[in-house]
Amino acid sequence: MSPAIDTQTKRWPWPAAAIALAVPLAFVVVSPADTVQGNLVRIMYVHVPAAWLAYLAFIVTMVGSVAYLVSKGMRWDRIAAASAEVGVYFTGLTLVLGMIWGKPTWGVWWTWDARLTLTAIMFFVYLGYLALRRTSTDGRSRAQRSAVLGVLGVVMIPLVHFSVTWWRTLHQPPTIIRPDGPQIDDPLMLAALLVGVAGFTVVYAALVSKRMELARVEDAIVRAESTADLPVAGEAVTAPNLARGQGESA
Numbered sequence: 259m260s261p262a263i264d265t266q267t268k269r270w271p272w273p274a275a276a277i278a279l280a281v282p283l284a285f286v287v288v289s290p291a292d293t294v295q296g297n298l299v300r301i302m303y304v305h306v307p308a309a310w311l312a313y314l315a316f317i318v319t320m321v322g323s324v325a326y327l328v329s330k331g332m333r334w335d336r337i338a339a340a341s342a343e344v345g346v347y348f349t350g351l352t353l354v355l356g357m358i359w360g361k362p363t364w365g366v367w368w369t370w371d372a373r374l375t376l377t378a379i380m381f382f383v384y385l386g387y388l389a390l391r392r393t394s395t396d397g398r399s400r401a402q403r404s405a406v407l408g409v410l411g412v413v414m415i416p417l418v419h420f421s422v423t424w425w426r427t428l429h430q431p432p433t434i435i436r437p438d439g440p441q442i443d444d445p446l447m448l449a450a451l452l453v454g455v456a457g458f459t460v461v462y463a464a465l466v467s468k469r470m471e472l473a474r475v476e477d478a479i480v481r482a483e484s485t486a487d488l489p490v491a492g493e494a495v496t497a498p499n500l501a502r503g504q505g506e507s508a
Contacts, residue, residue: 271464278460282307285450292447298362303450305355307458308348309377313415315345315462316384323408326401332477335401338408340469342387344462349381364428372421373429380414387411397477 282303292299322338325331356374357367368374387407394400422429 271467275461275464278457278464282450282454282457285446285453289446289450290444295363298359299447301355301359303454305352305359306451307454308351308355310455311458311462312345312348312352312380313419314459315341315348315466316380316412316415318466319345319384319387319408320412323405326405327409330398332397332401335397335405336470336473336477337466338405339388339391340466340473342384342408343469344465346381346384346388347465348458348462349377349384353377353381369428371429372425372427373418376414376418376421380411380418383411383414395480397480 286300286303289300289303291297318341319338322334322336322341326334326338353374356377360369360374361367387404390407391400391404394403421427
């Protein structure tokens with residue numbers, strides 16, 4: 259008999275994620291247009307939170323990877339993998355929204371600006387991390403190799419974030435985290451941006467929680483299949499009764 263698989267799921271993530279998206283959307287609608295960019299500035303209320311959550315996701319992947327290398331606990335590997343998947347989504351969203359903003363602002367969908375290029379490289383580094391996880395069915399071996407890349411990959415975060423100050427780029431410099439304080443004068447616009455970051459953080463936590471549930475079930479299925487009393491191939495085939503056949507022919 260194969261062991262029972264626990265398929266219980268948490269109910270809080272989806273309602274929490276829905277509320278977390280609805281509140282920032284309300285702020286986006288009521289916030290004023292920018293004096294220079296006009297309504298195009300509203301993209302910032304999603305673009306900036308998506309970028310910051312990509313950073314957070316990959317930092318969590320690094321923490322989970324280090325914790326796995328130290329403790330060998332598979333839960334840490336699941337945290338690292340789930341956070342990386344969500345981080346890749348947020349990085350992709352960041353790139354797409356940046357291109358939508360860049361077309362009317364710079365006149366092109368894409369330019370080999372340092373910030374854009376390094377963000378794209380970070381996107382492909384963590385796509386490689388996810389691809390590496392699919393190269394082995396052995397959980398321990400997969401976790402070990404993925405953890406090494408999960409630790410090394412985090413170097414992309416400071417490269418991406420500080421690229422606008424280290425090199426001359428088209429991308430605007432930091433707006434919130436600055437030595438002289440946030441560069442947003444309108445309180446409602448600043449509130450919309452901060453609420454967006456908070457809302458996206460809740461969405462990130464909800465997605466990671468559900469992805470970890472799925473990973474736990476997947477691991478349980480693999481363990482069940484490896485320990486179950488499965489029938490041997492050909493077990494149902496029986497030898498013919500030769501004695502009975504001879505009696506009938508006689």
